[in-house]
Amino acid sequence: AQTVTQSQPEMSVQEAETVTLSCTYDTSENNYYLFWYKQPPSRQMILVIRQEAYKQQNATENRFSVNFQKAAKSFSLKISDSQLGDTAMYFCAFMKRPGRGGATNKLIFGTGTLLAVQP
């Protein structure tokens, strides 16, 4: 069974600084996807960034980037130039690549990291 671990329950960063959130996962699969989701106080889940395991290049979305280490099963999120609006709970998630015919698989989440951006 796959598991996702986020070992930092809470983190704090000053506005405009950089912060890194950690995520590790355990799987015997070779083809899978990893995601970071953001849940602000409104509780609406928002996709931040996605990484395909077969791609060696780290994904980047504006101020958000990941450090994907497949052998170490590590998937950290770096937020550059932190903004007050980045204050939220951040969840790391794993999904095995869907099989033939497009049948989907479970999306498994970590316990989350609460990030507070201080002015």
Place this chain on the structure above:
Amino acid sequence: DGGITQSPKYLFRKEGQNVTLSCEQNLNHDAMYWYRQDPGQGLRLIYYSQIVNDFQKGDIAEGYSVSREKKESFPLTVTSAQKNPTAFYLCASSAPFRGLGTEAFFGQGTRLTVV
């Protein structure tokens, strides 16, 4: 606009009653999911469905039931057998992989409180 709609936003239930949470999507997604969120425990999967008339138990299915009679709809019933139903419930949908992108889209959630 395409999206996922959960209703109601807040729901109160008396002990011993069954309640049904609604989830509707117009994204033409095949897969739908129900998650429960409790403080400090992240999102735990209750049930998921890959296609109409088919669904699988997640990690915490006991005390819950679902149906998938239409592609657009995936209602969740919290039965009286669920011993601790007070929680925040999130519904999500995704499209099976046919290229890039298989992320899940989420509704705004339902806060269920047992009174």
